[in-house]
Amino acid sequence: xxxxxxxxxxxxxxxxxxxxxxFGMTKALAGLGHRILLVLPQSEETPxxxxxxxxxxxxxxxxxxxxxxxxxxxxxxxxxxxxxALLNPYLTPERYQDLCSPKGGRLRDPSAVYGLDxxxxxxxxxxxxxxxxxxxxxxxxHAHDWMTVPAALIARRIxxxxxxxxxxxxxxxxxxxxxxxEIRAIEQEGLDRADRIIAVSHRTKRMIxxxxxxxxxxxxxxxxxxDRVEAGRIYRAERRGIPRKDRMVLFLGRITFQKGPDxxxxxxxxxxxxxxxxxxxxxxxxxxxxQMIERVGELGIGNRFHFTGFLQGEExxxxxxxxxxxxxxxxxxxxxxxxxxxxxxxxxxxxxxxxGVAELLKHALKVDxxxxxxxxxxxxxxxKHPALAGEMTGKAREExxxxxxxxxxxxxxxxxxxxxxxxxxxxxxxxxx
Numbered sequence: 001x002x003x004x005x006x007x008x009x010x011x012x013x014x015x016x017x018x019x020x021x022x023f024g025m026t027k028a029l030a031g032l033g034h035r036i037l038l039v040l041p042q043s044e045e046t047p048x049x050x051x052x053x054x055x056x057x058x059x060x061x062x063x064x065x066x067x068x069x070x071x072x073x074x075x076x077x078x079x080x081x082x083x084x085a086l087l088n089p090y091l092t093p094e095r096y097q098d099l100c101s102p103k104g105g106r107l108r109d110p111s112a113v114y115g116l117d118x119x120x121x122x123x124x125x126x127x128x129x130x131x132x133x134x135x136x137x138x139x140x141x142h143a144h145d146w147m148t149v150p151a152a153l154i155a156r157r158i159x160x161x162x163x164x165x166x167x168x169x170x171x172x173x174x175x176x177x178x179x180x181x182e183i184r185a186i187e188q189e190g191l192d193r194a195d196r197i198i199a200v201s202h203r204t205k206r207m208i209x210x211x212x213x214x215x216x217x218x219x220x221x222x223x224x225x226x227d228r229v230e231a232g233r234i235y236r237a238e239r240r241g242i243p244r245k246d247r248m249v250l251f252l253g254r255i256t257f258q259k260g261p262d263x264x265x266x267x268x269x270x271x272x273x274x275x276x277x278x279x280x281x282x283x284x285x286x287x288x289x290x291q292m293i294e295r296v297g298e299l300g301i302g303n304r305f306h307f308t309g310f311l312q313g314e315e316x317x318x319x320x321x322x323x324x325x326x327x328x329x330x331x332x333x334x335x336x337x338x339x340x341x342x343x344x345x346x347x348x349x350x351x352x353x354x355x356g357v358a359e360l361l362k363h364a365l366k367v368d369x370x371x372x373x374x375x376x377x378x379x380x381x382x383x384k385h386p387a388l389a390g391e392m393t394g395k396a397r398e399e400x401x402x403x404x405x406x407x408x409x410x411x412x413x414x415x416x417x418x419x420x421x422x423x424x425x426x427x428x429x430x431x432x433x
Contacts, residue, residue, distance in 0.1 A: 001416055003029070004138040004155060005038045006129060006148035016254065017337045018144065018168050021200075024227040028409035037136055039129050039151070119182045126150025133158045140416050145169060146183055149190035156193075162423040164415060165194035167204055172211055173332040174258050188212055196419050198222050198412065200335040201356025220415055223360050225405040226340035247383055248279045250323040250347075252316070252338055253330075255286030260329035260352065260369045265292055267329070269299045270376035275383055278304065283319055285310040320345040325382055325389070329369045330355050339364060343400055348392040350378050360403065363395040 005026070009019035026036055129151035141163045143152035149165070156163045171179045171187055191197060191212050197219045199205040205219045249268070253259045261282060268280040282292065282305070289307070296305045311319060320326075326342035326349045333355035340357065342349050343364075351358055352369040365382070367374045382389045 001034050001140065001413075001420070002138040003034055003036045003416070004133070004136055004141050004159075004161070005036055006141070006143040006151045006155070007038060008041050008144070008147055010038065010040055017335075020227070020337050020341075021168065021224050021335075022144065024225060024405040025408060025412070027227070028405035029412065031406065032409055032413055034413070037132070037138065039132055041125050041147075119186075122147050122186070123150050126152075126154055129155070139420055140164060142166060142416075143190070143194075146171070146187045146190065149186050153190070153193060162195040162419045163193070164196050164198060164419060165190050166198040166200075167191075167208060167334070168200050169334045170204065170207055170211070172207060173334055174256075176257065176332070194218075195423065196220065196415055198415065200224055201359055203354075203356050203359065204334045220411075222408050222411045222415075223356070223403075224335045224337055224340075225403045225408050226337060226344060226400065227405060246277055246279055247275075247324040248281055248322055249325045249327060249379060249383075250281050250283065250319060250342075251327055251329075252283045252311070252319065252342075253328065255282065255284050255289045255292060257288065258330060258332055259284075259286070260331045261286075261288055261292050262295065263329040263369055263372055263375060264327055265295050265299070265305075266372045267327075267375040267379060268305060269301055270372060271379050271383075272301055272304055274380050276304070278383060280305045281308060281319065281323070282306070283308040283311050283316075316341075317345075320347060323347050325350065325379060327375065327379065328352060328355065329367070329375060331369050333357070340400065340403060343393070343396040346393045346397070348382055348389045348396070350375065350382070361396075361399065363392055363399050365392075 007018070007022050009016070009022070011019055011023050022038075026038060030036060125147070127150075129148075133155045138159070138161060141152050141155050141159070141161055143149060143163065144166045145168050152163055152165070155161070171183045191208060191214050197208065197214065199208060199219050199221050201223065202221050205216065205221050208214050208219055209216050249271070251259075251261060251264045253261075255261045264280075264282065268278075271278055271280075280301075293307060296302050308315075308319070320342055323342070323345070324347070326339060326347045328336055328339055328349065328351045330336060330352045331354060333352065335356035336351065337357070339349040339351050339361065348365075349361075350365045350367060351361065353366045354369050358364070358366055365378045367378060382392075
């Protein structure tokens, strides 16, 4: 089947778990013989101006050297087409305005290239991406999350092809009840008009039903997975000279409300009262970074707490391989691929019950994100009892063998066939209602 896919990040340039998911998913779909045209926004570096802390979603087509350095193998049936845009999946309206500001000469005449604000930029990207439809041949449209909705709807209107909207995260996950009404409205339109919706967890499916009033029959759950190739090239860091008592507990993710970094910090303080030699590492970046640094100082645990900033590639491999325990205390996590990645490195994991991946994992300790005492207690238990941690990692290895992108790709293929057959029977795309 020929698939026109709209996304906004892909290896080797990524800013979150969506890029990891898109890589694993497209690779598995291509393995089934599908031909995929993946349309991504492209950020261009201006002379003399750095990207600041923005991780570009995509750059001009990779050279052979870049592909080798990034260890990215593109399946022969996957074609990528960049569209100029200044988007990344976690860009806020305020951050977008800052990036587009001509102050300090960071961008040359941004108004001539980018929309006046984030929402305008999303629609500008949509109009540009929609032109791909006129030169592409495809059977179905597959779009990922809200920033691709305008592009997908334009493509649907022009081509008459059916649309599958893949929901990896919702505005309620990112912002709680303080949602951006414009973003929510775009999500609502996409969910209403899509012919079928893929949710990454039953948790996300329930949120789509309850918050957006969508018929549950229209939503199909397909859990994410982890790329098995990654397991074969794990960076094995040497721990020579590192005393075993200096164990490391890792938080890896965006330092934002959604990921619960504050609960990790509070739990760390409790653990250190019992196990003073443990080192806590917060790897990532986000708008709560300053607040977390201040809180660590207030708690007086700065000598046992480290902030690494944003990590990628081999840096992530090294931090996983150095860790004794991974903790994901997310407040609202549609899925959460990072615990699966930690398990590839034989790192036991503690995850919040408020995550989609908790539906899938049996051999992980689960906590309520707000229960600092429970989080601290389970960290202490795993660090004090290596046999328990070893049993968990052994069972996790067996569990990971069943969590495969090929399984997800088979399910997505079934969805494609059902949607295309339904559109053919009706003679035109359904209203999606």
